[in-house]
Amino acid sequence: MGIKDDAVEVRAQGWRTLAALHGNIVAALEKALQSAADLSVVEYTVLDALSRQDGWHMRMQQLARATALSSSATTRLVNRLEDRGLLARILCADDRRGIYTELTEAGQKLLLAARPVHDETLAESLTAAESVPELEPLVKALGALQGA
């Protein structure tokens, strides 16, 4: 049964590595986006998700899934961004329970300003993680994902 136990330990170790890398990246992005655009990581995620959506509108639920947030958190997140004029709520006619969100011009503008900061910080984080023995293999594996 040693083999099975090993598999468990390998998974746990992989998970710790994943969590550590995730934590590092989030911390770096949080700081960078905050100071550059007054955005949190989830806020950036929303703007980015909306921009990569055809027609630029998404329902609350999709947003919740895209951000791994609860519905209530999503509601308030959208509130914050709406109050800042970065996106707009649009009720859709065919299903009157549903609400679409859409980037405003200000939102697109801010996103365009924030994206380079985001991408650069991400690159830096990954580079930094490459020189941490614990994290290096995962970073490499990550880089090889789409490269196939």
Place this chain on the structure above:
Amino acid sequence: MGIKDDAVEVRAQGWRTLAALHGNIVAALEKALQSAADLSVVEYTVLDALSRQDGWHMRMQQLARATALSSSATTRLVNRLEDRGLLARILCADDRRGIYTELTEAGQKLLLAARPVHDETLAESLTAAESVPELEPLVKALGALQGA
């Protein structure tokens, strides 16, 4: 410059995948550990980190790094676990600023009960993620990490 831009997009995509997988796993672990042992994921992480430490004691700062938490959050996290009798604070003589934390017997016992739940939930999450096209390659890469 198309090549460079591609690299940026690949990194961003990889990051989104990583974040999504991380979110799924955390959500699953949170629910499972909560109902099985009344522990949050960070709380479990602390107990687990302490148990895997030789001599079973760590300083607050190490704990903060291990959990990717701020010092203040670590203080209160340790408070919670101490109040529940799962770990104990021990001031160390050589540096009277420092505080060691150590698992109590109750803490070890709870950890032993929680660990199978944790490992099983982790395995389930990864299996579930394998059938999500977006996530599948990363899960495989993760499994191949230590297997080398």
Place this chain on the structure above:
DNA sequence: CAAAAGTAGTTGCTTGCGCAATTACATGGC
């Protein structure tokens, strides 16, 4: 050896999150 600078941990305050309950709308059975 005394003052300055640095480090470890804790506390006050604000903010954002999840859960459960609620409102508003949609849909399936009869």
Place this chain on the structure above:
DNA sequence: GCCATGTAATTGCGCAAGCAACTACTTTTG
């Protein structure tokens, strides 16, 4: 067509997180 069941989004509430300010101790420096 009408009631029961289900889904979308929002609100009340409690809790845990981060930041900044603070205390206590250590180390450096002149």
